[in-house]
Amino acid sequence: MALRNIVKDGDPVLTKRCRPVEKFDKKLHTLLDDMAETMHHANGVGLAAPQVGILRRAVVIDISPEQDSVLELVNPKIIAYSGEQEGNEGCLSFPGQWGIVKRPNYVKVKAQDRFGEEFTVEGTELLARAFCHELDHLNGVVFKEVCERMLTRSEIEDMTR
Ligand code: CO
Numbered sequence: 001m002a003l004r005n006i007v008k009d010g011d012p013v014l015t016k017r018c019r020p021v022e023k024f025d026k027k028l029h030t031l032l033d034d035m036a037e038t039m040h041h042a043n044g045v046g047l048a049a050p051q052v053g054i055l056r057r058a059v060v061i062d063i064s065p066e067q068d069s070v071l072e073l074v075n076p077k078i079i080a081y082s083g084e085q086e087g088n089e090g091c092l093s094f095p096g097q098w099g100i101v102k103r104p105n106y107v108k109v110k111a112q113d114r115f116g117e118e119f120t121v122e123g124t125e126l127l128a129r130a131f132c133h134e135l136d137h138l139n140g141v142v143f144k145e146v147c148e149r150m151l152t153r154s155e156i157e158d159m160t161r
Pocket of ligand 1: 090091092093133134137
């Protein structure tokens with residue numbers, strides 16, 4: 001496993017639509033392992049392949065405080081959603097920036113695992129938010145484009161005090 005560089009604000013790779021993963025090989029497994037390590041190291045709850053410069057449809061998510069529950073989603077699709085939540089959202093590619101983003105409160109995703117096996121997974125609240133945020137990355141969409149508004153500097157200071 002190795003840490004990868006996280007692509008930052010302004011890099012055109014963050015605006016590109018990703019291609020499906022077709023090979024469930026060692027290279028994919030290394031990518032997913034590296035993405036999980038990179039996400040944990042940066043204290044994030046999710047990371048999409050384009051954020052490490054790879055334009056393929058793969059994401060990792062881990063909302064557990066212990067950083068021991070990595071969810072790998074390959075070629076994920078949202079197949080159901082309901083409700084609404086509004087909350088603060090940030091992104092490892094936009095350090096220090098936060099926005100208020102409306103998302104569904106419940107999201108169900110169909111995806112493949114690292115071996116190509118299909119499965120479904122569902123989540124509410126933070127997990128539902130993470131599904132939406134990370135899957136947006138695969139279509140070249142970042143939270144700044146879908147937010148109600150960005151938080152001001154003093155709002156961010158209040159939040160982190
Ligand atoms: Co992000």
